[in-house]
Amino acid sequence: MLTALVLLSLSASLQPDMAQVRHQDTHWPIVCGWADELDTPSGWAPLEVENKAHVYQPYRGSVLLGLDHVPSNWPYAYQWSGVTRDVTVDTGRYPVLLARVLWVQGYAHMDIDVLDSQGKPVKTLRTTTLNGPGLSELDFDPSDDPIPQALRLRLIVGGPNEGCSATYDWVRFVRKADAERLKSHPDLAVTDRQSVDR
Ligand SMILES: [Ca+2]
Numbered sequence: 001m002l003t004a005l006v007l008l009s010l011s012a013s014l015q016p017d018m019a020q021v022r023h024q025d026t027h028w029p030i031v032c033g034w035a036d037e038l039d040t041p042s043g044w045a046p047l048e049v050e051n052k053a054h055v056y057q058p059y060r061g062s063v064l065l066g067l068d069h070v071p072s073n074w075p076y077a078y079q080w081s082g083v084t085r086d087v088t089v090d091t092g093r094y095p096v097l098l099a100r101v102l103w104v105q106g107y108a109h110m111d112i113d114v115l116d117s118q119g120k121p122v123k124t125l126r127t128t129t130l131n132g133p134g135l136s137e138l139d140f141d142p143s144d145d146p147i148p149q150a151l152r153l154r155l156i157v158g159g160p161n162e163g164c165s166a167t168y169d170w171v172r173f174v175r176k177a178d179a180e181r182l183k184s185h186p187d188l189a190v191t192d193r194q195s196v197d198r
Helices: 002-027 176-184
Strands: 032-036 054-056 063-067 079-089 096-105 107-115 121-126 134-139 149-159 164-174
Touching: 032 079, 063 079, 063 149, 096 107, 096 149, 096 176, 107 134, 107 164, 134 176, 149 164, 164 176
Parallel strands: none
Antiparallel strands: 032 164, 054 063, 063 164, 079 149, 096 134, 096 164, 107 121, 107 149
């Protein structure tokens, strides 16, 4: 009985702290090393592949990539495509890449080439693959690569030969703590879009 009372009292005393934590979780905007809120698809170019994705803007603030039914002589069991852009990011300070996907039929993920000083890819990384709405993630390990890193980003859509599509909401490079907050609150805004959306 005494234990129960102590636990009850302890639990009550913890309540304000939990509320404070939740408040802090959503009170501060997200700081990004680089971000594209995908207000428009501008800045992203189609991949140099045969089946180029259709790029739509279903509504302001998101980009839909779609692939139709493949041609009758298509030799593969599935299809994929996407769009790309080059960026430079301080992955030392902002080591987590997150892409928010609002809707997907098939699969969605990002591919990332790490570029050398001549712009040549030296390795390729991949975010987690999504088959439904969520956050696709890649953690950049501390490495000997020069910081900031020159990166070639690709938003990928793939799936059945009958057709597939994915709607992306934003792409952000963030700190680990902000990545955890975004996983709980993906609607949180970034601090200053003019300074990061470049
Ligand atoms: Ca957006």
